[in-house]
Amino acid sequence: EVQLLESGADLVHPGGSLRLSCAASGFTFSTYAMTWVRQAPGQGLEWVSLIGSGGDNTYYADSVKGRFTISRDNSKNTLYLQMNSLRVEDTAVYYCAKERYGSGQIDSWGQGTLVTVSS
Amino acid sequence: AIQMTQSPSSLSASVGDRVTISCRASQGIRNDLGWYQQKPGKAPKLLIYAASSLQSGVPSRFSGSGSGTDFTLTISSLQPEDFATYYCLQDYKYPWTFGQGTKVEIK
Numbered sequence: 001e002v003q004l005l006e007s008g009a010d011l012v013h014p015g016g017s018l019r020l021s022c023a024a025s026g027f028t029f030s031t032y033a034m035t036w037v038r039q040a041p042g043q044g045l046e047w048v049s050l051i052g053s054g055g056d057n058t059y060y061a062d063s064v065k066g067r068f069t070i071s072r073d074n075s076k077n078t079l080y081l082q083m084n085s086l087r088v089e090d091t092a093v094y095y096c097a098k099e100r101y102g103s104g105q106i107d108s109w110g111q112g113t114l115v116t117v118s119s
Numbered sequence: 120a121i122q123m124t125q126s127p128s129s130l131s132a133s134v135g136d137r138v139t140i141s142c143r144a145s146q147g148i149r150n151d152l153g154w155y156q157q158k159p160g161k162a163p164k165l166l167i168y169a170a171s172s173l174q175s176g177v178p179s180r181f182s183g184s185g186s187g188t189d190f191t192l193t194i195s196s197l198q199p200e201d202f203a204t205y206y207c208l209q210d211y212k213y214p215w216t217f218g219q220g221t222k223v224e225i226k
Contacts, residue, residue: 100168
């Protein structure tokens with residue numbers, strides 16, 4: 001069974017930094033692209049970032065480009081999201097998610113973790 | 120970025136009704152589209168990928184159609200557990216983009 005467990009969420013001030021982690025199990029982590037999706041309170045889903053299976057290819061939403069960095073450690077089956085220069089509008093539940101092999105889309109999700117940016 | 124526009128934003132329906140939700144892309148995306156269901160406080164669930172392929176374990180009352188710019192999610196006979204918010208997601212081009220969501224409520 002695929003399991004994705006996010007950690008690292010906290011209350012942070014505007015301009016601050018935070019690193020989220022996602023521990024993966026139940027599948028061969030190194031063969032799947034992984035992604036982060038977020039959802040602001042009461043709002044819709046927003047795709048944030050994706051990293052290829054080997055870690056060489058990364059992609060970002062325009063809203064986070066230059067501030068967030070996605071990375072992975074395949075030896076530890078762990079996905080990361082380094083978030084810098086945080087803004088109030090980055091407040092959201094952040095989901096770690098696994099790409100459906102070979103066809104894009106997302107077939108497995110973590111439970112989500114709430115990041116709050118507030119002064 | 121490709122804009123995904125869903126309609127309607129919300130709808131009210133009864134158990135047993137046929138429900139259709141539309142998603143329009145701002146440019147052609149072939150069939151690189153998926154549909155998700157999300158219930159309050161829960162992570163989304165993949166229903167349809169590649170516009171019309173049913174994800175494993177998803178009931179056959181869910182179906183998807185379309186290609187290019189216009190897509191449809193159909194629920195053939197709405198069940199009580201289907202009341203939720205539905206989103207489309209294009210994976211044709213980075214950045215991937217979601218539609219704004221369609222909330223399906225009980226009539």
